[in-house]
Amino acid sequence: MSALKHPQILLASDLADGEVLFLGAEGWERDHRRARVARDKEEAAVLEGVGKAEIAKNRVVDVYLADVDVGADGAPTPLHYREKMRLKGPSVRPDLGKQAKGAA
């Protein structure tokens, strides 16, 4: 197994509404806490492969891996502020985006 510098999750945008999605154990999730975490390069490659297949099925667009930190509860949190922002929604409109639904 080839080690990753950081664990990773797969993000995408829903084709129909553009909302941020996370690849989970049973498909796309809208809550990042249900994202499947890759802990080595092989697992990351599997996630990417699923992502490519999902692009081909026209379910999602803009698929990419992001580095995360995994908390004691097993929930991943992206390391970069850009993806942290995507988890929630606009920082200037807490009434909009995922944060408004209580997902982040």
Add this chain to the structure above:
Amino acid sequence: MTAHDPSLARPNTPVTTYRYDEFDAAFVRERVAEFREQVRRRLEGSLTEDEFRPFRLMNGLYLQLHAYMLRVAIPYGTLTARQMRRLADIADKYDRGYGHFTTRQNLQYNWPKLIDTPDILEALAEVEMHAIQTSGNCIRNVTADHFSGVAPDEIEDPRATAEFLRQWSSAHPEFSFLPRKFKIAVTGSEHDRAAIMVHDVGLRIMTNAAGDVGYQVVVGGGLGRTPFVGKVLRDYLPRADLLAYLEAVMRVYNRFGRRDNKYKARIKILVHEKGIEEVRAAIEAEFVAMDRGVFSYDPTEFERIAAFFTPPPYEALPAESAKLRAERVAHPAFGNFVEVNAAPHRVPGYAIVTVSLKPIGGIPGDATSQQMRVLAEASERFGFGELRISHEQNVILPHVKQDDLFDLWKLLDGAGLATANAGLVSDIISCPGLDYCALATARSIPIAQAISKRFSDLSRQRRIGKLGIKISGCINACGHHHVGAIGILGLEKKGQESYQITLGGDPTFSASIGEILGPGVTAEQVPDVIEHIVDFYLAERQEGETFIETWRRIGHARFKDVLRREGEDGADI
């Protein structure tokens, strides 16, 4: 309610805006139908994203951080009350109850669903609006002075020229796939409110010695990664040559503009690399060699278009309103609003009113659907049903009787639209930044909010005077930071948001690109740094001097030195 219901009467119907003819209307309807089919094919899977992307961009639809974004064109910033209401209705029905007015005089919806976008475009088409050429490598929405037709210093209303160019450039077959986007701005006044010096092509309406109206043509300006002030291509271009000459400009750019590197694909790079003389020679050669018959000037057509922009039926009024004078004294807050947000009008007894979309601590350029409706109502009650969107992300009511200003102010105040800060330090231009934009490297809106709150005292703002702060969340410079008297650029530095400050930018005829003050600072430090800069300016300015005048007189180094002393070792500033 009957057809004779007096409540339906609208005495102030818009009379100074372009109206679609059958060709215009059919063209837009066909584009909507075409896009509806493309969306259907995308959702059913017969178009891939790579195939679909150029189609959606041709219709102003982007994919951003949290959702899709639809950019709606507001040609030369002119809107009718009916159009503004439709924008509000769309915000409620298909988005989340608000819209964002941009520096390109457009409106952006931040949350549309892909499947709804054809319906949105259809709703726009019903009121003669669209999203065509608000994206993509084509000639973008033509912008113009937001005081068009009412500015006292105007030679000619630039909107006729802008509309003339819109019709020429819309779906132009030769220029639909340029090396990159191309932006044209037009002004007709002695003072530039359209930032023509920092557009790919800037047109300044002027007269020659014989008194004929024509254009000074400026080329190669632009902000972004590599900012340049444009250079004069022609001191005077007769109106009869306008379309043919711009055709020559576009052909030279289309032929020689770099396609190997998208960051170097703008005409400003061509002008910079080849020099203005070589570019001018190529354009003039093309202009001489081309078949100009196709683009020959039809004065009848220009006059037909110009007739849409004739003045509304103003009343004959005294130059100054006694009623206004008394109300200003009786209501100091109103008096401040008039002092700051009302500008002189070319017609006696009238004023141009800037409605600030920059409430203290608010999001620059955002308007709720309810505010849009209030603005529509305000334009109908007090301004012939016409509105303008400024590149400074504000809304202009261009024809308000001085006698009506107090009632207008009360209406605006009730909707949170009466902030008396037009042109002052809290009237900040800001791009959406990383709160929405997929390209951004840092947030810009929270920085604007923090500065606005720091300078929340409007009387202090008036003492400081006109001072433009402009903020961009990445080097693409949608917030025009390069031409801010104080510019702020959000970048990423070691995984953190970092803000680079520039001083001395100027978007007018005396255009200049701001100079970097020093290393970037954190978001938390920005308000302090801005306050130090402003305090230093106040200490150094001479009577009547603007910030940019003081900065030019005493030099950038003085500002840099004093701020270096303010920091512990200068490294943070």
